[in-house]
Amino acid sequence: MKRLLPHPALSAMLLVVWLLLANDVTAGGVVLGGIVALILPKFTRPFWPDRPRMRLGRSFIGYLAIVLFDIVVANFQVAWLILFRRNRDLRARWLVVPIELSTPEAITMLAGTISLTPGTVSADVSADGRFLLVHALDVADEAAEVARIRARYHARLQRIFA
Incomplete structure (x- = not known):
């Protein structure tokens, strides 16, 4: 087969x-x-010498549900920013997100997820694969935003690619 x-x-x-x-x-x-x-x-x-090992069960389905929910919510947030706040008081920031994912596929999935969410884009991965550079459109607290990314996406990807 x-x-x-x-x-x-x-x-x-x-x-x-x-x-x-x-x-x-x-x-x-x-x-x-x-x-x-x-x-x-x-x-x-x-x-493709080695196929990535992924758990495609509840963890993966839960991850997809969270990503889809975040995409919908972020669309409304970005629309509100554009329509009502415009360029006033935007707090665009570069965030350095520490990552502990072991496979290139997991890192790529994290970067892709962040880029799919409106208002954020993954810009670079450090040479050693331990940090991800993310640009965010509007961030009040950088540490809280990094913690949110790690809690919502990073932790789940660690379980999926374990």
Whole structure:
């Protein structure tokens, strides 16, 4: 089975993305997307020597729920800032978030999560992988914001990628 599907999650994602890009579910589209989803992971297999170990249970579903909730809330917060506060009193800050994630995939997921949330963007990861530089649009207390990022995302990613 590993020979046919070296990365089953990647194959499933490729098929779904193929169908979404086609914007139409037809038999031919499913067949062609399935062929691409089977062949592409085989060609990219040498670039993925070790698959990341993830726990895809309740921890992952809880993480997704929190991220989606935070994205919705942050959209309203940024809209309020733009509509009512404009440039007055914005407290844009650079935050240095210490990270203790052991895999590049976990660090990438943390950086991506932060960038997906409106009002924040991950700018850089330190060379040793122990710090993440984040730009935040409006921060009253830098230490509290770093603690919030670590509590909401970092701690959960440590459990998922343990």
